[in-house]
Amino acid sequence: MSRLTGWWSGRGSAAKVELYTRWSFHFFMVIEIAAIGLVPVSSSRYNPLATPLGLALTLLVCAHAVLNAVLSSRALDWALDRRDRPVRLATALILLTAGGSLTVIALRASGVLDDPSTVAAVVTGLVTFTMSGLVLCVRRPRRMLYVVPAAGLATGTAVVAMGIHPGEGLGYAIGITLSGGGLAAACGFSAWLMKIVWELERSRDVQARLAVAEERLRFGRDLHDILGRNLSVIALKSELAVQLARRERPEAVDQMIEVQRIAQESQREVRDVVRGYREADLRVELEGARGVLDAAGIDCSVDSPGLVLAAEVQAALGWVVRETTTNVLRHGNAQRCAIAVREEEGAVLLTVENDGVGSPSGPGGAPGSGLAGLRERLAAVGGTLEAGPGDDGTFRVTARVPGSRTSAMPRTSLASPASPASPVSPASPASPVSPASPASPASRTEANR
Known part of the structure; x- marks a missing residue:
């Protein structure tokens, strides 16, 4: 049929x-x-x-x-x-x-x-x-x-x-x-x-591309803010070390040690920024999914209680939300999408259900690699993934990850800005533009004060 x-x-x-x-x-x-x-x-x-x-x-x-x-x-x-x-x-x-x-x-x-x-x-x-x-x-x-x-x-x-x-x-x-x-x-x-x-x-389509482009610009700006100052200091201290070395002053060694320290610190800061962009945060991804689907004319409802999960569990479920949102936009013609996160029998259950009945396959009907990659990510934390037709002609993706609630938080609205500690990866078409930047100039200025 x-x-x-x-x-x-x-x-x-x-x-x-x-x-x-x-x-x-x-x-x-x-x-x-x-x-x-x-x-x-x-x-x-x-x-x-x-x-x-x-x-x-x-x-x-x-x-x-x-x-x-x-x-x-x-x-x-x-x-x-x-x-x-x-x-x-x-x-x-x-x-x-x-x-x-x-x-x-x-x-x-x-x-x-x-x-x-x-x-x-x-x-x-x-x-x-x-x-x-x-x-x-x-x-x-x-x-x-x-x-x-x-x-x-x-x-x-x-x-x-x-x-x-x-x-x-x-x-x-x-x-x-x-x-x-x-x-x-x-x-x-x-x-x-x-x-x-x-x-x-x-x-x-243009709106989605602009969102990705803006996120990439923000990522480039953050890298510039981190590396620009440190590279300037490295250049000045290296020049000073050269002058001292020419005069055979012992202070040249101290300056090069300082250059080494700053270079290592810069490397660590860049890793932190890249890690923040590559790791998916569940709350941010839920907010991004609802924002992108609403912008695409798809009625999206998100039911997520305040669960505090381990970082690796949040990252795995965040990737599930990101990939399934992309599938809803690309492979189906959905009018409604429901995303729910709940605790069930010592496990955290994430379900994404839409009425577009879009098959997550690549061009020509060949199976895509998105769901296979999600199964690998969930397997790393002991989780499982099920995808197939649901009730009333819908398509449902169910991710189950072992874990329990460590502490409860009141149910909050997902319309709040994303946490600065968990920015969104720009590589995902379903990723929104986060209102807060983890390394924005304004935050650094405030921290310096």
Whole structure:
């Protein structure tokens, strides 16, 4: 069943809206052929030339419907900046509509077609469905408010000019204006909605990339703050040691010992910063998961009591939250996600459940390495990981780590800023930008005071 529905469930929200919009326009082709193309051959009020003439009109409507469907597809691609505007197709559709409508009206005026309802259905249908394709080819769909009445007025004028009763001409003008205007408005709104959904999708991607870029900038700033001062001191003391050595002063050895000490201290500080960024903190990751999922339009609920866990347990569960959040964003189309942390039978249980039913696999359906890496991290602390379909068509990831509560803290809101001691790794797409920096200039200035 997953293979049959994968072509739909494997798409994102924007791709689903686009697919729905495209097939809606393709369905207009079926409606035009069924509602208008079969009218000429089904009418019995023709003269002896009715059969070949009716087939000719049916072929005219079918050709118009196919050309309009191709134009609509190309126009949607143009609206999404994937190809040039289909000007030639639009011109061909206008010429086919104008030529076919004038020919049918002329046959009605000459008495070859004596059924006014058949003529009205063919002419009105050709002009009306043409408006649905042309509205996609204009940058400002509001202009169709003037084009549709103009097309209706031109058709009514042509009817009267060929000697048909003015009442019929007025009926053509009103019918084309109302039906063409309504269909053009619906098609224009559908195309506009599709463009807006794609713009929102791109905005989400840009927002995630900016968050990662900002985190990397903060990481670079912290390294600069640590190494900049120490390297300057090392340079000055090394220069002083060189001068002292040239004078054969014994103080040069003391200066080089000081340089060695500062270099070792700098190395330790860099390791601390890198370790802080590479280790995942559970509270920070829970906050980051909810923030990123909410920004992506996914309703995320987090239930986490105040448990004080060992550092290695927090790091392992933090990686689970980070990886599963990434899977929800990449591999599924979730609308809701629930994350819960609780103590159960001497173990800490973390569950992440979403309704996107996204398979955590790589391109082409090959199993990804994310869950395998999580199992290795959990195995290092004696934990286990289970992933698979849950209840009510959901996908659930369950991590169980042996441990118990060492001390209880009141349940706090995860909206509070992240702890400075546990920054977020910039390598994760699901990592938020922490409000506090572990080695920010402001914190160092305050510490120096």
